[in-house]
Amino acid sequence: MQVKSFRDTLKQILDLAQDLLKSEAGTIFLLDNERDELVFEIVNGPKADELKGKRLKIGEGIAGKTAQTGEGQIVTKVKERKDFQSKFDRATGFKTESLLTAPLRIKDRIIGVIELVNKKDGVYTEDDLQILEGFAKSASSILEMALLYERIEQSRKFLYGIIDSIPHPILLLDKEGNIVYQNRALNQLPFKEELIKKTMNKKNGDTIECNGKTFTLTKSSFNMRDEVGRMVEYTTLIFVEITDKIMLAELMAQKEVKERFFAGVSHNLKNPLTPIIGLSQILMSPENLSDDVVKEYAKRINQEGQRLGKLVQMFISLSREDLGNRSWVNIGDMLKRLENGAFSVYVLDERVGIYANGEDLELALGVLFETLKEKASDFNVRCSSVDSEIQIIIDGLDSNTVQELKRGMEQEFLIDDPFDRSNINSANLVFFREIIERNGGNIEYNNDGIKIKFFSEMKNCTGKLLEKYV
């Protein structure tokens, strides 16, 4: 059913009545309750434009009396009626001869008056009055619906106005998921269609990535009357862009990581510095030291100096944003170089290699082995390859050490906790993990050890690759 607006309905009622009762002109007056006046709302006839919006007091003139009493009126000769308001004729130049009026009601409340003017083929009769009154009565329910429609439309416009004033993109859907309304902010998005598409099947609170921006979705339902007055459920989807917030949070997190990192750096550098400064202080003191003691102190100062050098190199590598110089690196050779009495290296494929920053990688593996040497009495290092995967397998560790390694490596530079009970140097582990990952490797943890896996960039690598390297 096509529902017309209230005004359209009034016009249709007047047209029909005028046609039915063959009248030259007609008016529908609406009651203005606040001012106790009737307003010329719909006017048909030669002077319609001049009369629209004009007003009559309740009780004034024929129509005013109908509004006051609720009774229809027949006026066959207006000249004979003193209460006829001739001012409108004078003003417009129209000549009113006869009139027929009936009240318009919604439910029992008078809302206005229908007035027909100048019957074309004679004069208005009692029958005409009955027809008009019956007609006005039957129009009541149509008017009621039209008024309801008008109010719904007003509410809808009000709602859409509010939605449009909100700076976040908003989508209004009906129960079937059809789009009912898109607000201004949504219409202004160049990637609107893509965003709407990505919204389907998303829940309240979900995050949507679209065109380099991030939105959180707020989804809620409410009931509103549709155009025919039925209560229908609608869903609003509000997209709040959080790209800046995410970037800010990331920046803050980076800043925090950096601060912790540098705090950790300073702490770790202090450890080798203490024996270097202390032993050299003793050497410089007037104490009589034997040659053996002097040699021992010098050896230890040298060891701690080397350690300090490694730490500095580690932190330089970590502070570098990029990977640094990469080249083909033979893993087997590297492991052999790092081998010492504390553990054995078995290279099962001698020519396996990866494209990586060899200097960083060797330092990182060296740091790991040094750390393990302090904690594990007997461990092995094997190097092999499976298809395109190159593996460094370290086993012979106890499960507690593996767990501690895992915990240490998973820390995000959290090396500045003074009460950290880890007895493995977390800075070393974080450095090791970071360098392995930067060079495309990943670390797996088993019960008795860890496995470091690299994917070789050379195709069909079966352990005899590295033609470039040789």
Next chain:
Amino acid sequence: MKVLIVDDEPSIRYLFSEFLKMKGFDTDEAENGIEGLKKFHKDNYDLLILDIKMGFKHGIEVLEDIRRQGYNTPVIICTAYKHLEEDVRITSSENVEFLAKPVDLQKLWEKVERLLGLKTNAG
């Protein structure tokens, strides 16, 4: 006099031990708080040097434990964390000295002298 050095850094234990032996002390070492407490209860020590950051039991916990057990043994806490000093002073200020890392042996000796009352009032 006997000193127990509790630190997870072997090079620092070695340095302190060498230095204090040179000053005429007997020394003993432990690499974490739990081992340190065990040794503390087995022997009699005149002084404890505790690192804060250690595995299993950190230095402050060791200090709290021995104080709770009624021992008032002098303690030197080595820390790279300046802000912790105030916190520890509030809970246990008696017979405790702090030593900042990297440790200066001259400062270590001053604190040992102060805690053990070795400094003569000659001047």
